Amino acid sequence: MPDLYPNSAANVLPGYGPNTRTIMQVKVNNIAPTPAYNFNALRSAFLHKADGSGVFESGQNPIIVGQASYNASYATDFTTGGWCNSPVNPSARCDGFARISEQGGDTFKFDTLVGNQIGVTIEPKAIHDEMNATNTEPFGRMQGNLGLEAVPANPGVQNVVLYPFINPPTEMFDGTNLPTTANLTPISVGTDGTQIWKITHNGVDTHPIHFHLYDVQLLNRVTWDNIIIPPDPAELGWKDTVRVSPLEDTYFAIRPIIPVFPFEIPNSIRPMDPMMPLGSLSMFNSTDPSGNPVDPIVNSLVNFGWEYMYHCHILSHEEMDMMRPNIVAMPPIAPNGLSHTINGNSLTLVWQDNSITETEFEVLATNDGFNWISLGTIQSPLDQPNTHGARSFTDLNYNGTRVAYQVVAKNTIGYLHTTPQNMNFTYTTDFPSLTVQSTSAPYFLTGPMLQLFLPLMNK
Numbered sequence: 001m002p003d004l005y006p007n008s009a010a011n012v013l014p015g016y017g018p019n020t021r022t023i024m025q026v027k028v029n030n031i032a033p034t035p036a037y038n039f040n041a042l043r044s045a046f047l048h049k050a051d052g053s054g055v056f057e058s059g060q061n062p063i064i065v066g067q068a069s070y071n072a073s074y075a076t077d078f079t080t081g082g083w084c085n086s087p088v089n090p091s092a093r094c095d096g097f098a099r100i101s102e103q104g105g106d107t108f109k110f111d112t113l114v115g116n117q118i119g120v121t122i123e124p125k126a127i128h129d130e131m132n133a134t135n136t137e138p139f140g141r142m143q144g145n146l147g148l149e150a151v152p153a154n155p156g157v158q159n160v161v162l163y164p165f166i167n168p169p170t171e172m173f174d175g176t177n178l179p180t181t182a183n184l185t186p187i188s189v190g191t192d193g194t195q196i197w198k199i200t201h202n203g204v205d206t207h208p209i210h211f212h213l214y215d216v217q218l219l220n221r222v223t224w225d226n227i228i229i230p231p232d233p234a235e236l237g238w239k240d241t242v243r244v245s246p247l248e249d250t251y252f253a254i255r256p257i258i259p260v261f262p263f264e265i266p267n268s269i270r271p272m273d274p275m276m277p278l279g280s281l282s283m284f285n286s287t288d289p290s291g292n293p294v295d296p297i298v299n300s301l302v303n304f305g306w307e308y309m310y311h312c313h314i315l316s317h318e319e320m321d322m323m324r325p326n327i328v329a330m331p332p333i334a335p336n337g338l339s340h341t342i343n344g345n346s347l348t349l350v351w352q353d354n355s356i357t358e359t360e361f362e363v364l365a366t367n368d369g370f371n372w373i374s375l376g377t378i379q380s381p382l383d384q385p386n387t388h389g390a391r392s393f394t395d396l397n398y399n400g401t402r403v404a405y406q407v408v409a410k411n412t413i414g415y416l417h418t419t420p421q422n423m424n425f426t427y428t429t430d431f432p433s434l435t436v437q438s439t440s441a442p443y444f445l446t447g448p449m450l451q452l453f454l455p456l457m458n459k
């Protein structure tokens, strides 16, 4: 720029803008350049090493679903092609890719790092984002939504069920047997709480779907004209955000790693719609996961357990309700310290409640030392503080016949159809709930000698 002094900019000090007087010159020394970056050394660092020190195998959590793309990182021999989930002539080995015909409720089998083949049920999710196709936004604005795919998904019918954020939670994890930060080993059974998600997208835009709490392993995409698209090279490994594109099914494996804390984490208990009073019926989508209309959903206190989210990471989409709760049920700390008092034919059992996350206790008894029967439950209501302390239950049918008692602490997450007293709905079907539990040691009424001999007496 020209120097306009004395007509302007007379008082600008050097180093302060606008400073039109400084000219910068960058000189390049005439010396030998540094060596070219050794890309092969970087690639080599990620390969499996005999001592397990490869960067991926030692630095990342173990993958869930075996795929050939990971062979170099683990020295595995996952197959490059083989549909072990085919209903006809399934291949012996699994390539880890889902096909167009697979859907919610099916078992998705895959090969694992430890060498066995296991199966996990496919969870059917859905996205839709076309103008006027989503109908729960009250002002007619353009909106994308997350939801579920009703199964079986049939051509030519409405299979996508879209939910606003306030609808009862439908994404739930059972934390009982999931790996923890203190004990993380590769998956070897299909029943540890791992989930396979299929998000089918009947819309128009690609959405970067973001997961809280856990990273996911992208398995593949399969277009609705049946082209299997493996993850891009940059999509291998762990991702907290994955592109979900229209007219495709996008498959993830999810295995949350439970953090271990030196203190209890309480449940998240709140109205499903925090903006409206309890008892409100407005702005819910009263359609069940199978796509059938149900009686109106009632805004009520719901136990969301450990509450997280998953949502589109385009924040204008997220803020327009492209977000759903994503919740975890963790077993309460088991009760202990059982004691009793007998009064005629009734027995009062007292125990120590060690948990702030139980929603009810169930009391079990046995008359023969083997077969346990339920005597009933006592609630820990969601609208009351949940504390430690003594709890009790009176068995009115004691009659001197009981051998032992047990107390089960249960934690139930999800919408339980709590209805205000002035309403009397008959729900035709359910939104999901999930109960996890911890059980006290058996409490024998007799001395330790009988305890020891009871198994023999029943032989």
Ligand SMILES: [Cu+2]
Binding pocket: 144, 206, 207, 208, 312, 313, 314, 317, 318, 322
């Ligand atoms: Cu989006």
